Amino acid sequence: MSGEHKTVIKGTSSKYVKLNVGGSLHYTTIGTLTKQDTMLRAMFSGRMEVLTDSEGWILIDRSGQYFGTILNYLRDGTVALPESRRELMDLLQEAKYYLVQDLVKLIEAHLKRLGKDEVEPTCRIPLITSQKEEQNIISTSVRPIIKLICNRHNNKYSYTPNSDDNFLKNIELFDKLALRFSGRVLFLKDVLGNSEICCWSFYGHNQKIAEVCCTSIVYGEQKKHTKVEFPEAKIYEEALNTLLYENRHSRPDAELMQATRGSGTNATSYQSDEEIEEIFDRLRPTSTRK
Secondary structure (H helix, E strand, O other): OOOOEEEEOOOOOOOEEEEEEOOEEEEEEHHHHOOOOOHHHHHHOOOOEEEEOOOOOEEEOOOOOOHHHHHHHHHHOOOOOOOOHHHHHHHHHHHHHOOOHHHHHHHHHHHHHHHHHOOOOOOOOOEEOOHHHHHHHHHHOOOOEEEEEEOOOOOOOEEOOOHHHHHHHHHHHHHHHHHHHOOOOEEEEEOOOOOOOEEEEEEEOOEEEEEEEOEEEEEEOOEEEEEEOOOHHHHHHHHHHHHOOOOOOOOOOHHHHHHHHOOOOOOOOOOOHHHHHHHHHHOOOHHHOO
């Protein structure tokens, strides 16, 4: 671009410089940039030429997402590390590029500790074998409960087109919710239901609060057929409502209950998994939020 040129940066440690790192703007002193033996010291101690634009911003062609973290580490010698492994790996890459060796060692040690602490996620889902067992589990659970009856063979009529696909979609959604919220909700599978083929039940404070039945009988060519539906939005809505019963000492909050049901009378239509996750997180008890 016009106006860009290479120059050598010199000055006292208290001199401020302007940095444009991949579009992320930073304002700091030469003293901070040269505090440790890094690539930044080489760039700002007059040993290397740097690229500047017409407004005096020093241009560094790197991602600016973690440059602020790099600067904070140079200032204080310590920094709060990201929680996720992916973010740690991205920060490690930047620390290696700028040759901030002490930060590299800190991140690598933290990653090693994470590796030791990580446990393969598991989700154990009880299978209901009798009505007595079911009643005992529901009456003694300290968590809300989501139960799915999934008995594909409990049917004397043929299935309509797409019923098998919808049956599998219900099971896949149940497994998805169970993997995500097994620590907050008790998930049960009933494969011995005497009447229903695919039906969701939701319990809070040891009482059934909702039910979503996914099967119905339809007539076609003078024959009865079983139709299996996948009311995804309605299932999500009732799952959200179930989370409101996590607090054993109070009734569900009216504002949050309204938030789960949307503005209309129809089942809420969610645009993305991210929106669903945001609502689920809002329903997490304050003391357990990250």
